[in-house]
Amino acid sequence: MNQQNNPFCCQRIEFHILQSFPITCLNRDDVGAPKTAVVGGTQRARVSSQCWKRQVRLALHEMGLPQGTRTKLIANLIAAGCKEQRATEEQAEKCGQKIERIFIKKPETKGKNKKAVAEEETEPEASLEQTDTLLFLSPTEVRKIVNAFKDKGFDPDKIITQKDAKKQAKELADLIGKTKLDYETDGIDIALFGRMVAQAATMNVEAASSFAHAISTHRVSNEVEFFTALDDNKEEQGSAHMGSLEFNSATYYRYVSLDLGQLWTNLAGSNMIKAVEAFTKALFIAIPAARQTTMSGASPWDFARIIVRTGQRLQVPFEKAVRTENGSILEPSIAALTTYLDKQKQLWGSMFGELGMIEYGGDNGIDDVVFYLKKIIAKAS
Amino acid sequence: MGKKYILLWIEAPLQAWGADSKFGRRDTLPFPTKSGVLGLVLCAMGASGPQNDLLAKLCSRELQIISYVRSKPGKNGQARVKVDKEPLLRDFHMVGSGYDDKDIWQTLLIPMKWDAIKKKANKSKNADGTRGGVKMTYRYYLQDACFAVLLELPADMNDSISDALQNPVYDLYFGRKNCVPAEKIFQGSFESIAEAWQKAGILAQNKQLLEDFRVLDGEYDGDIMTLNDVPVQFGEIKKYRDRRVTVVSS
Numbered sequence: 001m002n003q004q005n006n007p008f009c010c011q012r013i014e015f016h017i018l019q020s021f022p023i024t025c026l027n028r029d030d031v032g033a034p035k036t037a038v039v040g041g042t043q044r045a046r047v048s049s050q051c052w053k054r055q056v057r058l059a060l061h062e063m064g065l066p067q068g069t070r071t072k073l074i075a076n077l078i079a080a081g082c083k084e085q086r087a088t089e090e091q092a093e094k095c096g097q098k099i100e101r102i103f104i105k106k107p108e109t110k111g112k113n114k115k116a117v118a119e120e121e122t123e124p125e126a127s128l129e130q131t132d133t134l135l136f137l138s139p140t141e142v143r144k145i146v147n148a149f150k151d152k153g154f155d156p157d158k159i160i161t162q163k164d165a166k167k168q169a170k171e172l173a174d175l176i177g178k179t180k181l182d183y184e185t186d187g188i189d190i191a192l193f194g195r196m197v198a199q200a201a202t203m204n205v206e207a208a209s210s211f212a213h214a215i216s217t218h219r220v221s222n223e224v225e226f227f228t229a230l231d232d233n234k235e236e237q238g239s240a241h242m243g244s245l246e247f248n249s250a251t252y253y254r255y256v257s258l259d260l261g262q263l264w265t266n267l268a269g270s271n272m273i274k275a276v277e278a279f280t281k282a283l284f285i286a287i288p289a290a291r292q293t294t295m296s297g298a299s300p301w302d303f304a305r306i307i308v309r310t311g312q313r314l315q316v317p318f319e320k321a322v323r324t325e326n327g328s329i330l331e332p333s334i335a336a337l338t339t340y341l342d343k344q345k346q347l348w349g350s351m352f353g354e355l356g357m358i359e360y361g362g363d364n365g366i367d368d369v370v371f372y373l374k375k376i377i378a379k380a381s
Numbered sequence: 382m383g384k385k386y387i388l389l390w391i392e393a394p395l396q397a398w399g400a401d402s403k404f405g406r407r408d409t410l411p412f413p414t415k416s417g418v419l420g421l422v423l424c425a426m427g428a429s430g431p432q433n434d435l436l437a438k439l440c441s442r443e444l445q446i447i448s449y450v451r452s453k454p455g456k457n458g459q460a461r462v463k464v465d466k467e468p469l470l471r472d473f474h475m476v477g478s479g480y481d482d483k484d485i486w487q488t489l490l491i492p493m494k495w496d497a498i499k500k501k502a503n504k505s506k507n508a509d510g511t512r513g514g515v516k517m518t519y520r521y522y523l524q525d526a527c528f529a530v531l532l533e534l535p536a537d538m539n540d541s542i543s544d545a546l547q548n549p550v551y552d553l554y555f556g557r558k559n560c561v562p563a564e565k566i567f568q569g570s571f572e573s574i575a576e577a578w579q580k581a582g583i584l585a586q587n588k589q590l591l592e593d594f595r596v597l598d599g600e601y602d603g604d605i606m607t608l609n610d611v612p613v614q615f616g617e618i619k620k621y622r623d624r625r626v627t628v629v630s631s
Contacts, residue, residue: 009427010548030473038467038524039394041451048472049559206429210552212561213395213472255561259552312425312546312553317394317563319525348565351547 007380008260010310011355013276013373015283016341017254017304018217018333024297025247026288027051033246034222037215040319045220045250047288049211052254053193055286056211060189060278075100081146082154091154098156099145102168148175188275191266192258208263209256209279212315216250217322217333223247247295251302251322251329253337255315256283260308260377273377277370284366303334304360305341306369308376310353316340334361383536385570387543388577389418390584391528392564395470397521397556400610405518409469409556411526412446412596412628414610416621417556418530421566422542423615427550431616440611443533443598445574447581448526449590463591467524476516522560527590529581531574543570595629603629 025034027047037046079096087095145159152158159175162168194207224246228239263275287298316337325332345352358364358372397409398417419439428435452461534542546553546567554560568584571577585592597603605627614620 010550012552029471035472037394037470037522040525041464041467048474050474207558210554210558210561212559215394257552257561261550262552310548312549312566313561314565315393315561315563317392319394319563344565351565353548 006261006264008264008272010353011260011308011380012310012313013258013260014307014309014313015254015256015258015280015304016307016316016337017256017283017360018251018302018330018337019214019254019299020251020302020330021249021297021299023223023247023249024295025245025291026297028290034248036220036222037213039215039317040321042219042321043221044218044321045216045222045248045252047214047252049213051288051290052214052286053209053211055288056209056279056282057189057193059282059286060192077142078145078149081142082149085146085150087150087154095146095149095154095156098160099172102160102172145172145175188267188271188278191263192275192279194266205266206262208259208266210259212255214252214254215318217253217318217336218251218324218329219321220248220250245291245294247291251333253316253318253333257313260380269381272381273374276373276377280370280373281366301360301366302330303337304369305338306358306360306373307341307354308356308373310355311348311351314344385534385536385539385572386574386577387532387534387539387546387570388568388580389421389530389532389546389566390564390568390581391530391555391562391566392526393555393560393562394525395522395555395557395560396526397523397560399556400608405516407518407520409521409523410608411523412448412594413528413530413555414608415440415444415624416610416612418444418532419612420615421553421555422532422546424551424553425545425549426542427545429551429616431614431618433614436612436614438535438538440613442535443531443574444596445531445598446596447529447578447585448593448596449528449585449588450593451525452589452591461589461591463593466526466593470522470524472520472522474518474520476518520557522557527588529568529578529585531577531581534570539570543567592631594631597627597629598624599627600625601627601629603627 025032027035029035035046035048037044075096077096078099079092082092082095083089148159149156160168160171162171190205192207192209194205224244226244227242229241229243231240234240258276258279260272260276264272267275284301292298317340318333318336320336322329322332322336345354356372356376358369360366360369364372391413396413397407398412398414399408400410400414400416401408419436422439423429423432423435426435450466451464453464455462552558553562553566555562569577569580571580605625607623607625609621609623611622611624612619613622
């Protein structure tokens with residue numbers, strides 16, 4: 001309950017996103033059909049919260065977070081820690097480098113291109129691009145590593161003895177992993193998405209982000225595609241294989257909220273701006289993966305209203321299914337969404353607690369959205 | 382002495398009120414549980430952890446629920462009639478499938494056992510070419526449900542709880558975090574049950590909803606059920622005791 005020092009207490013960013021997909025089966029149930037739900041008495045297409053959330057989480061991996069900087073940051077942190085413990089400049093740097101290198105994923109070489117790899121290692125820029133996302137080390141953990149190095153006279157090779165990067169990672173994990181993890185340990189993605197370890201509650205992190213199931217704004221019935229496959233060298237008449245695929249096509253309403261107070265708690269107040277930027281961008285690029293090879297559906301956001309506010313969170317119910325107007329389902333969906341939110345804002349008055357709002361689509365692209373959110377976070381922190 | 386009642390409006394496309402879910406099947410009752418409602422209140426107050434004292438003050442307070450359904454116009458200008466409730470939605474979910482256990486980062490996402498050891502990854506690949514442990518779960522949801530919930534509060538807590546519900550510390554949700562409210566939850570605090578129900582009646586009328594059933598604390602005429610949903614302690618180790626409720630159809 002200790003929220004007194006939390007400058008973001010009670011604040012959240014709400015993403016109200018509309019996104020249309022042509023024929024797809026973004027999220028399957030256990031018989032392979034696209035998931036559905038009934039809202040306001042009509043059947044809708046549905047993508048479960050966990051499905052899209054997972055893709056956003058995976059997308060974080062490849063973008064937003066300046067991974068190079070993060071690795072570098074760790075090297076510097078370790079080096080600074082070592083220096084504080086009276087290591088020489090050279091020792092400190094070596095220790096930092098050692099830890100950093102564990103997390104640099106080298107390209108698959110299979111022995112034939114050793115020269116290129118050697119060059120890459122001497123060229124920090126190139127190797128940073130290869131950097132994989134990694135555990136974000138907390139001050140406690142840095143201290144632990146530094147102390148281990150100190151015990152061995154700041155000779156990093158005595159702590160990290162293995163040659164193989166994966167084995168080194170395990171050594172490091174063993175070194176830091178045996179005690180209670182603190183909130184910063186697992187980096188921004190776990191701060192955002194939380195972590196539940198059943199019965200090892202000390203490792204739990206309450207998620208800062210929360211996703212509703214994406215539900216179409218309009219009535220959707222799944223359709224069945226019957227198909228046959230022919231054998232090119234056939235000896236008998238008829239098809240070699242028959243099957244059916246279910247699919248649909250829908251304009252989804254996605255509600256995602258990012259609890260800034262919780263995020264601040266999880267990150268112990270640091271890296272708020274980075275986390276918000278990475279999360280927003282990941283939210284933008286992530287698309288459910290099901291059946292993408294056969295039905296490739298990679299549509300971007302069509303429209304979004306992003307609100308920074310206090311007060312109880314609120315999704316647009318689209319209880320009355322949107323109907324096509326002038327050949328468009330998107331336009332009336334946007335109208336329904338904005339009208340609903342405007343009306344709620346008016347009805348709730350001060351309790352709506354709007355601190356800022358930006359709309360994606362029209363004049364603003366995703367960079368504008370990110371810029372705007374970063375500005376708000378910077379102002380509040 | 383010194384009682385107040387708050388009216389909560391619980392409306393969302395999806396809700397889940399689990400009372401006795403085990404393993405991979407996550408059920409929902411057809412109406413909000415007491416633990417769910419008090420959880421909502423504590424979330425709003427930013428009260429995490431066991432909260433035994435707070436729960437001791439709240440858990441025996443009266444709770445009444447009205448479940449509403451949508452209506453359609455009656456034939457020949459008759460009064461509106463109820464529309465059948467939607468069936469439960471069953472959501473199929475595979476936990477931890479498809480992560481690459483060769484990737485340091487992705488291994489973090491693979492489910493772990495209680496002792497924080499990763500589920501032993503399969504030596505061989507799964508059918509879809511992935512590795513690692515997978516857990517299959519079924520989650521049930523109420524679709525399109527709408528409830529008015531009346532909760533008795535000690536008078537001295539009325540203001541703080543009312544304020545908290547309007548400016549909650551933690552995100553408010555209906556049973557599962559993905560069940561996001563689609564209407565203002567806090568609908569006022571009242572001196573008597575009758576006043577609160579009057580307000581609920583107006584809201585329901587505006588939304589063209591009809592009362593379907595009520596859930597009352599205690600034993601009355603109607604279907605009596607025993608629920609193990611009175612929270613005594615939240616936090617890591619949750620403790621509940623049971624209560625009798627009566628479901629009265631209207």
